[in-house]
Amino acid sequence: MESTLxxxxxxxSYYLKxxxxxxxxxxxxxxxxxxxxxxxxxxxxxxxxxxxxxxxQTSVPSDLKEKVVLYLWSYVMSDLPVFAAVFFSSPAIxxxxxxxxxxxxxxxxxxxxVLLIGKYLAAASxxxxxxxxxxxxxxxxxxxxxPGISFNSILLSVGVLLVFILAISAFTFMVSSLxxxxxxxxxxxxxIYFIVFNAANLILSLLYNYNAFFLLDNAAxxxxxxxxxxxxxxxxxxxxxxxxxxxTLLLSLSIMVIYIICSLVTALVIFERKExx
Amino acid sequence: xxxxxxxxxxxxGKIQALKNVSLLIEGNGLVTFLGANGAGKTTLFKILxxxxxxxxxxxxxxxxxxxxxxxxxxxxxxxxxxxxxxxPYLTGRELLEFTAKIRGESSRxxxxxxxxVSRLTDISGYLERKxxxxxxxxxxxxxxxxxxxxxxxxxxxxxxxxxxxPKGMLxxxxxxxxxxxxxxxxxxxxxxxxxxxxxxxxxxxxLKKGEIKxxxxxxxxxxxxxxxxxxxxxHDFKYGRIIEIGEGYYIFDVFDRNxxxxxxxxxxxxxxxxxxxxxxxxxxxxxTKD
Numbered sequence: 337m338e339s340t341l342x343x344x345x346x347x348x349s350y351y352l353k354x355x356x357x358x359x360x361x362x363x364x365x366x367x368x369x370x371x372x373x374x375x376x377x378x379x380x381x382x383x384x385x386x387x388x389x390x391x392x393q394t395s396v397p398s399d400l401k402e403k404v405v406l407y408l409w410s411y412v413m414s415d416l417p418v419f420a421a422v423f424f425s426s427p428a429i430x431x432x433x434x435x436x437x438x439x440x441x442x443x444x445x446x447x448x449x450v451l452l453i454g455k456y457l458a459a460a461s462x463x464x465x466x467x468x469x470x471x472x473x474x475x476x477x478x479x480x481x482x483p484g485i486s487f488n489s490i491l492l493s494v495g496v497l498l499v500f501i502l503a504i505s506a507f508t509f510m511v512s513s514l515x516x517x518x519x520x521x522x523x524x525x526x527x528i529y530f531i532v533f534n535a536a537n538l539i540l541s542l543l544y545n546y547n548a549f550f551l552l553d554n555a556a557x558x559x560x561x562x563x564x565x566x567x568x569x570x571x572x573x574x575x576x577x578x579x580x581x582x583x584t585l586l587l588s589l590s591i592m593v594i595y596i597i598c599s600l601v602t603a604l605v606i607f608e609r610k611e612x613x
Numbered sequence: 614x615x616x617x618x619x620x621x622x623x624x625x626g627k628i629q630a631l632k633n634v635s636l637l638i639e640g641n642g643l644v645t646f647l648g649a650n651g652a653g654k655t656t657l658f659k660i661l662x663x664x665x666x667x668x669x670x671x672x673x674x675x676x677x678x679x680x681x682x683x684x685x686x687x688x689x690x691x692x693x694x695x696x697x698x699x700x701p702y703l704t705g706r707e708l709l710e711f712t713a714k715i716r717g718e719s720s721r722x723x724x725x726x727x728x729x730v731s732r733l734t735d736i737s738g739y740l741e742r743k744x745x746x747x748x749x750x751x752x753x754x755x756x757x758x759x760x761x762x763x764x765x766x767x768x769x770x771x772x773x774x775x776x777x778x779p780k781g782m783l784x785x786x787x788x789x790x791x792x793x794x795x796x797x798x799x800x801x802x803x804x805x806x807x808x809x810x811x812x813x814x815x816x817x818x819x820l821k822k823g824e825i826k827x828x829x830x831x832x833x834x835x836x837x838x839x840x841x842x843x844x845x846x847x848h849d850f851k852y853g854r855i856i857e858i859g860e861g862y863y864i865f866d867v868f869d870r871n872x873x874x875x876x877x878x879x880x881x882x883x884x885x886x887x888x889x890x891x892x893x894x895x896x897x898x899x900x901t902k903d
Binding site: 351353358440443585612 | 663700701715
């Protein structure tokens with residue numbers, strides 16, 4: 337047990353080093369930085385104009401403005417990990433075959449499960465680190481616009497975001513384990529997440545008036561809904577100026593945890609049988 | 614050290630890379646698998662290092678089955694299989710440290726071990742460079758250094774001099790010669806270079822199309838002589854016999870290697886027209902024959 341944990345720690349630390357020195361990391365970091373700057377600009381520039389958007393005599397209450405701003409930040413925040421996961425996790429297993437690094441690691445006296453879990457945790461960590469600048473920008477902007485704001489809801493959304501990063505990374509690891517070419521892995525992840533999930537959502541929602549709560553993108557939509565219970569991706573899901581109820585939050589978290597477990601178990605089964613020709 | 618290969622076969626779809634190979638390798642020294650590309654050498658090494666699984670048959674190392682207990686077997690094997698590639702953003706030192714840690718080296722001995730293997734393979738000056746910046750030959754040296762980490766009893770080296778310049782090849786052969794002096798170590802390597810097998814091996818096994826075609830162990834070493842010229846094949850030679858007739862040459866098996874001078878005299882006095890006489894290499898003959 338001790339030696340397994342020691343091996344896991346070694347695998348994790350060296351994979352993380354390889355991740356955060358990679359071009360992919362700098363690319364994602366730049367993408368997140370640009371998104372942060374745009375959100376800061378949007379928040380500061382358009383917040384004073386919110387009142388004029390609603391053609392009423394009375395001004396929009398401050399707490400609603402706060403919720404709208406944080407909703408928008410979290411809405412963007414819930415999409416960014418998908419790009420990070422695609423860059424870090426999609427090639428995670430396929431690259432070992434395509435780049436032939438598997439010849440080195442498969443011949444080491446370490447269980448493949450340790451290699452997989454170590455790399456998975458490293459990829460999820462790299463995605464989390466790359467998201468840090470966005471979270472810090474969100475908090476700083478919120479404090480600037482709404483002095484004395486309570487960070488509880490923001491921290492809750494960041495907590496759910498971390499679970500989502502683990503879920504989307506596990507899911508992309510599973511996709512990656514199916515392929516021996518990085519490109520197939522990238523494309524398949526994008527197609528499943530942005531086309532298959534959306535199409536399934538649209539069909540079930542429009543034709544059967546059924547909320548496909550089990551899809552990972554729907555589960556992730558709970559991150560902005562912590563502030564306003566609005567889900568643009570689910571038709572007829574209702575609208576509430578309050579945050580999503582606890583039951584919705586717990587259901588979404590459960591879905592993410594199920595994705596983590598099922599994806600990792602599947603990836604592990606495939607990875608254990610993976611051969612390098 | 615004992616490596617027992619029993620009825621080993623490996624299929625890649627319809628391609629049969631290894632066909633029912635059985636072999637016992639015991640003791641120490643250097644055993645070479647010689648074969649052309651596609652002979653099955655790398656597939657055999659991949660199974661030995663648990664990179665692929667056999668379709669049938671097994672390999673046991675010191676009585677432990679590679680397929681059912683890979684971790685235990687691999688803790689005793691250092692390997693370099695195919696052209697090595699490493700994580701490009703890690704330095705040579707980090708890759709060696711990573712391997713050493715996985716092999717259970719203590720943090721105290723880590724630096725010393727990295728220095729030892731990098732000195733042996735002459736990569737000390739490149740340790741702080743990221744492996745993605747290494748040349749083909751440098752990666753090969755790093756691959757051998759990685760295999761040496763932890764001083765394993767069994768070294769499995771797949772074409773260790775591949776991609777090296779002539780100077781690098783000579784240096785690597787010297788490293789291999791030094792390593793095989795270690796009484797507690799068995800080195801199994803592959804090559805497609807006849808002269809490399811000849812220069813380094815204690816035992817040579819020729820693989821062709823997934824089958825063992827020749828094993829120098831247990832084979833009576835013949836004294837073969839190549840005679841270029843014209844000979845009457847019906848002549849009854851006392852000291853040897855013709856075993857192969859080629860275009861303008863004859864291969865003789867001389868019955869007693871101590872009687873080669875007598876055989877030469879007999880040849881010259883037989884009325885044959887001889888241009889020159891040279892020794893014929895049995896390994897070359899086995900390697901080149903269809």
